[in-house]
Amino acid sequence: NAFRFYVDRHVTVLNTPDVIGVEEMENLATLQALADKVNADAVAAGQPSPNYQAFLVEGNDVGGIDVDLLVKGAINVVSVQQVGKDTTFLQPDGTTALLNDRPPLVLMATASQPNSDTSLPFTMVVNHLRSLLSIDDPVDGPRVRAKRAAQAEFLANLLQAHQAAGENVISVCDCNAFEFSDGYVDVIGTILGRPAPVDQVVTASPDLVDPDFTDLVSTLPH
Numbered sequence: 001n002a003f004r005f006y007v008d009r010h011v012t013v014l015n016t017p018d019v020i021g022v023e024e025m026e027n028l029a030t031l032q033a034l035a036d037k038v039n040a041d042a043v044a045a046g047q048p049s050p051n052y053q054a055f056l057v058e059g060n061d062v063g064g065i066d067v068d069l070l071v072k073g074a075i076n077v078v079s080v081q082q083v084g085k086d087t088t089f090l091q092p093d094g095t096t097a098l099l100n101d102r103p104p105l106v107l108m109a110t111a112s113q114p115n116s117d118t119s120l121p122f123t124m125v126v127n128h129l130r131s132l133l134s135i136d137d138p139v140d141g142p143r144v145r146a147k148r149a150a151q152a153e154f155l156a157n158l159l160q161a162h163q164a165a166g167e168n169v170i171s172v173c174d175c176n177a178f179e180f181s182d183g184y185v186d187v188i189g190t191i192l193g194r195p196a197p198v199d200q201v202v203t204a205s206p207d208l209v210d211p212d213f214t215d216l217v218s219t220l221p222h
Helices: 002-013 028-044 141-164 187-192
Strands: 019-025 053-056 066-071 076-082 088-090 096-098 105-112 119-128 169-174
Touching (some): 019 119, 028 066, 053 076, 053 105, 066 119, 088 141, 141 169
Parallel strands (some): 119 169
Antiparallel strands (some): 019 066, 053 066, 076 105, 105 119
């Protein structure tokens, strides 16, 4: 089943990463059950237990799903904080609404360096942005585009603030977007600091990031 497949992939394919960003988890108890299963399966496979800790903060999603984290026990967790739960955005009809259905979760931590006594501090932000559903709808499309643009700009500003503070920033995201502009809203470009020009997108965003971030997907071999 899906749960079994998810656990197997993290033990045998991903080799139990130090930190895993998780999307669409119902609650902390379910996430902890997943962590316990991954830990147990790693041991059963002859590997050391990753001792994953589960972190989830409830958000605004009407379906009850959240973004969350599994963090290895060897990682020193400094803080885990949800941001933007009460942030609003201006809709095309002039009213305001909650921006983040699944507010970003920010992990600040340190990791020991291989063959060294030093530790590397890092900041990891887990995100799940609004889907493309109804983006071209004649009635609801403008609201959807406005929300996607506002979410991308909110995230870009959040990541830039951490970067400007001198932190080592990592963002993992179900951005519900292509790596290129879809012509409606350039979500990925905005987050990276390379938004599409105003004449190439229906709802444009400003450049909010300096220096630009690197999309690691683009570094993979084709």
